[in-house]
Amino acid sequence: xxxxxxxxxxxxxxxxxxxxxxxxxxxxxxxxxxxxxxxxxxxxxxxxxxxxxxxxxxxxxxxxxxxxxxxxxxxxxxxxxxxxxxxxxxxxxxxxxxxxxxxxxxxxxxxxxxxxxxxxxxxxxxxxxxxxxxxxxxxxxxxxxxxxxxxxxxxxxxxxxxxxxxxxx
Amino acid sequence: xxxxxxxxxxxxxxxxxxxxxxxxxxxxxxxxxxxxxxxxxxxxxxxxxxxxxxxxxxxxxxxxxxxxxxxxxxxxxxxxxxxxxxxxxxxxxxxxxxxxxxxxxxxxxxxxxxxxxxxxxxxxxxxxxxxxxxxxxxxxxxxxxxxxxxxxxxxxxxxxxxxxxxxxxxxxxxxxxxxxxxxxxxxxxxxxxxxxxxxxxxxxxxxxxxxxxxxxxxxxxxxxxxxxxxxxxxxxxxxxxxxxxxxxxxxxxxxxxxxxxxxxxxxxxxxxxxxxxxxxxxxxxxxxxxxxxxxxxxxxxxxxxxxxxxxxxxxxxxxxxxxxxxxxxxxxxxxxxxxxxxxxxxxxxxxxxxxxxxxxxxxxxxxxxxxxxxxxxxxxxxxxxxxxxxxxxxxxxxxxxxxxxxxxxxxxxxxxxxxxxxxxxxxxxxxxxxxxxxxxxxxxxxxxxxxxxxxxxxxxxxxxxxxxxxxxxxxxxxxxxxxxxxxxxxxxxxxxxxxxxxxxxxxxxxxxxxxxxxxxxxxxxxxxxxxxxxxxxxxxxxxxxxxxxxxxxxxxxxxxxxxxxxxxxxxxxxxxxxxxxxxxxxxxxxxxxxxxxx
Numbered sequence: 132x133x134x135x136x137x138x139x140x141x142x143x144x145x146x147x148x149x150x151x152x153x154x155x156x157x158x159x160x161x162x163x164x165x166x167x168x169x170x171x172x173x174x175x176x177x178x179x180x181x182x183x184x185x186x187x188x189x190x191x192x193x194x195x196x197x198x199x200x201x202x203x204x205x206x207x208x209x210x211x212x213x214x215x216x217x218x219x220x221x222x223x224x225x226x227x228x229x230x231x232x233x234x235x236x237x238x239x240x241x242x243x244x245x246x247x248x249x250x251x252x253x254x255x256x257x258x259x260x261x262x263x264x265x266x267x268x269x270x271x272x273x274x275x276x277x278x279x280x281x282x283x284x285x286x287x288x289x290x291x292x293x294x295x296x297x298x299x300x
Numbered sequence: 301x302x303x304x305x306x307x308x309x310x311x312x313x314x315x316x317x318x319x320x321x322x323x324x325x326x327x328x329x330x331x332x333x334x335x336x337x338x339x340x341x342x343x344x345x346x347x348x349x350x351x352x353x354x355x356x357x358x359x360x361x362x363x364x365x366x367x368x369x370x371x372x373x374x375x376x377x378x379x380x381x382x383x384x385x386x387x388x389x390x391x392x393x394x395x396x397x398x399x400x401x402x403x404x405x406x407x408x409x410x411x412x413x414x415x416x417x418x419x420x421x422x423x424x425x426x427x428x429x430x431x432x433x434x435x436x437x438x439x440x441x442x443x444x445x446x447x448x449x450x451x452x453x454x455x456x457x458x459x460x461x462x463x464x465x466x467x468x469x470x471x472x473x474x475x476x477x478x479x480x481x482x483x484x485x486x487x488x489x490x491x492x493x494x495x496x497x498x499x500x501x502x503x504x505x506x507x508x509x510x511x512x513x514x515x516x517x518x519x520x521x522x523x524x525x526x527x528x529x530x531x532x533x534x535x536x537x538x539x540x541x542x543x544x545x546x547x548x549x550x551x552x553x554x555x556x557x558x559x560x561x562x563x564x565x566x567x568x569x570x571x572x573x574x575x576x577x578x579x580x581x582x583x584x585x586x587x588x589x590x591x592x593x594x595x596x597x598x599x600x601x602x603x604x605x606x607x608x609x610x611x612x613x614x615x616x617x618x619x620x621x622x623x624x625x626x627x628x629x630x631x632x633x634x635x636x637x638x639x640x641x642x643x644x645x646x647x648x649x650x651x652x653x654x655x656x657x658x659x660x661x662x663x664x665x666x667x668x669x670x671x672x673x674x675x676x677x678x679x680x681x682x683x684x685x686x687x688x689x690x691x692x693x694x695x696x697x698x699x700x701x702x703x704x705x706x707x708x709x710x711x712x713x714x715x716x717x718x719x720x721x722x723x724x725x726x727x728x729x730x731x732x733x734x735x736x737x738x739x740x741x742x743x744x745x746x747x748x749x750x751x752x753x754x755x756x757x758x759x760x761x762x763x764x765x766x767x768x769x770x771x772x773x774x775x776x777x778x779x780x781x782x783x784x785x786x787x788x789x790x791x792x793x794x795x796x797x798x799x800x801x802x803x804x805x806x807x808x809x810x811x812x813x814x815x816x817x818x819x820x821x822x823x824x825x826x827x828x829x830x831x832x833x834x835x836x837x838x839x840x841x842x843x844x845x846x847x848x849x850x851x852x853x854x855x856x857x858x859x860x861x862x863x864x865x866x867x868x869x870x871x872x873x874x875x876x877x878x879x880x881x882x883x884x885x886x887x888x889x890x891x892x893x894x895x896x897x898x
Contacts, residue, residue: 167595168597169597170580170594170597171578171597174539174578205597205598205599208756209580210580211540211580212581228502228696228730228746229502229658229664232659232734232738237883240883241861265499265581266500267314268540268541269315269318270352270656270658272319272352272353283318284315284319
C-alpha cells in the first residue's frame with residue numbers, strides 16, 4: 132500500500148487573506164493554555180476560513196511550536212473538521228437513529244438527485260455542500276436537515292425542492 | 301411581580317426555535333402591548349418542555365394550559381381569547397392520541413401524568429438565560445448548604461446514600477466515584493469534568509438540560525469540586541450544540557457576577573472556576589479516558605484502565621468525569637436529602653431516568669420516569685402508542701451500545717440490571733421505537749455502520765472487527781448472505797466484546813447480537829430466501845402491480861420519482877423493473893393494495 136502523506140490528504144490554498152491569519156494569531160495569543168487548546172483553535176480557524184487547508188494547519192503548528200503532523204493528526208481524527216473547501220450553503224442531513232427510521236435515506240437520495248453530487252461533495256457552482264452529520268439532538272423533528280445553521284424539521288423527500296428554492300441564486 | 305400576573309411560557313429549545321418560537325415570542329409581546337396587557341401577562345422564553353414532537357409549545361401559567369404546534373399567527377388569539385377573554389384557544393390544545401379529546405389542563409396529559417421530573421425539574425419552568433429565575437427556584441442553595449454546613453465527607457455520603465449512578469450509561473455509583481477521587485492524592489491539583497459530548501444518536505437529554513437549566517449543572521460541578529478538592533472544572537461539549545454552548549456561557553458569566561463561581565465562594569475559602577472545551581464529532585470521546593485526551597487537545601483515543609482518571613486524568617492529576625444528567629440530579633439530592641432520592645426507583649437503581657423517546661411513536665420527546673417504570677408504560681401510556689396504528693415490533697435502548705427489547709419483555713421494570721439481563725442496556729437513555737415496517741437486519745447494519753465509522757482505530761478487535769461485521773451485514777441486506785454468516789457474526793461479536801480496549805468496542809456488537817437473538821428469522825429470510833418482509837432492504841424488494849386489484853387510478857404513476865410506471869387511466873398499470881429504484885412511493889400511494897411486495 133502506498134504510504135499517504137499530508138500533501139496528498141490536504142488541500143493547499145495559496146493567498147489566503149492575511150487578516151484572517153492575524154485574527155487567528157490574536158485568538159491564540161489570548162489563550163492561557165495554548166497547546167491544550169488545539170481543538171478550540173481549530174474550531175476558531177474553521178469558523179474563520181471555512182475549512183482547514185494545509186497552510187492553516189501549518190500556521191497553527193508553528194504558532195504552537197508543535198509538528199504539523201500532530202495538528203493534522205487531530206484534524207483527521209474528528210469528523211467536525213474539514214480540509215476541503217465548502218460551498219456557500221452546507222446542507223447537513225442528520226443521520227441519527229430517529230431520522231434513519233423516519234426515512235432520512237429517502238431525503239438523502241432526493242438531495243443527491245436534485246443537486247447531482249454525492250454526500251461529502253460540493254456542487255460545481257460552489258453553492259451547496261452536502262454532508263451527513265451525527266445526530267443533532269432534534270429527534271422530535273426527525274428527519275432533520277440543516278442548511279448552515281437553519282434547522283428544517285419533519286423533512287420528507289417532497290420538501291427538498293422547497294428547501295433548495297430558499298437558497299437558489 | 302404581582303401574583304395574579306400570568307406567565308406565557310414559550311419553549312426556547314432547539315426544536316421549537318427551528319419551528320419559529322422566536323416569532324411567537326415577538327408576536328405575543330406585540331399583542332400584549334397593543335392590547336395594553338403588559339401589566340397582566342409576561343412572556344418568558346424557557347427551556348425544553350420535553351414534548352418536542354408537538355412543538356412549538358406555549359404554556360400559560362397559573363392556568364396550566366398547554367398549547368401545541370403554535371405558530372406566530374396564533375399569538376393574537378392567545379392574547380385576545382385567553383389572556384383577556386379567559387377562554388381556551390381550543391384549536392391549539394393538545395389532542396390526546398388515546399381518547400381523541402382536547403386536553404384543557406396540562407396535568408391531564410398522559411404524556412406528563414407518569415413522569416417524575418428531577419433532572420428536568422427546571423426545564424420549561426425558568427428562563428435559562430436569567431439567573432434570578434434559577435435563584436427563585438432554590439438555585440445555588442444546595443451549594444451554599446454544602447460550603448457552609450457540610451464537610452466534604454458529608455457531601456460525599458449524601459450522594460453515596462442517595463444511590464445516584466452514572467446517567468451516561470455506565471451506571472457507576474456517583475458517590476463512590478467522588479469518594480475515590482477525593483481520597484486520591486488529596487491536597488493536589490484536581491479536576492472535575494462534565495461530559496456534555498452527547499454522541500449517542502437518538503439521545504438529546506443532555507442538550508435539553510444545558511439549554512433549559514445550565515445553572516444546575518454548574519452548581520453540581522461546584523458541589524462535586526468542593527467534595528473532591530478540585531479547583532478547576534471543564535465542560536466538554538459538542539460543537540454541534542451551539543444553543544447549549546451559548547446558554548452555558550451566559551449562565552457561567554452570570555454565576556461569576558453573583559460570586560457562585562470564582563474566588564471565596566459564599567465567603568468560604570473555596571475557589572472554583574469552569575472553562576469550556578469543545579468536542580469535534582467523535583463518539584469515542586464519551587469514554588472518559590478518550591474525553592480527557594480530547595480536552596488536552598489530542599486525538600480522542602482511549603487508554604487502558606487502570607490508571608483510572610481518579611488516579612491520573614487531566615494533566616496527570618486526579619479527575620472525575622460526570623455526565624450532564626447525573627450532575628443535574630445533585631442539587632436536588634442535596635436540598636431534599638438522600639432518602640428522598642433513594643425512595644424513588646428500584647432496589648439497585650435509584651431515582652429517575654430521562655429517556656429520549658423517538659421513532660415510530662405518537663408522543664415524541666423527553667420523558668423522565670422513576671427507575672422501575674415498565675417499557676409498556678413508557679410506550680403506551682406516556683408515548684401514546686405506535687404511530688399510524690402500526691404494530692409494535694421492538695424498542696432499541698442504549699443506542700449503538702444497546703440492544704432491542706421485544707413485546708415479550710415490555711413489562712420488565714426498567715433499571716440498569718434488568719436491561720442488561722435481557723441483552724440491552726440503559727446507555728444514555730435513547731429509546732427508539734420500531735414498528736413492523738422496520739427491518740431488524742437493516743437497523744443492526746445502521747448501528748454497525750456508525751460504530752465502525754466511529755471506532756478510533758487504536759485496538760484491532762474494534763477497528764477490524766466492526767468493519768468485518770458491517771461487511772457481512774451489508775452483504776446480507778443486499779441478498780448476498782451466506783448460510784454461515786449468522787454464526788460468523790455471533791463469533792465475531794463475542795470476540796470483539798471480550799477483547800476490545802474500551803466501552804465503544806466492547807458494546808459495539810450488541811445491536812447485532814440482540815437482533816439475532818430475538819429476530820433470527822429475519823436474518824434467515826434475508827440469507828436463505830433473499831427476502832426482506834418489510835421492504836426496507838431495497839435490493840431484496842420487487843414491487844409489482846396486482847392486475848386483479850388495480851383500477852387504474854394513476855396514483856402510483858403520479859408519485860413515482862423515476863417515472864417507471866406505465867398505464868392509462870382506468871387500465872391496469874405496470875412497473876418497469878429495470879428503471880424501478882424501489883423507493884416504495886407507489887406502495888404507499890396505492891389505496892387499493894394493488895401494489896405488492898414479494
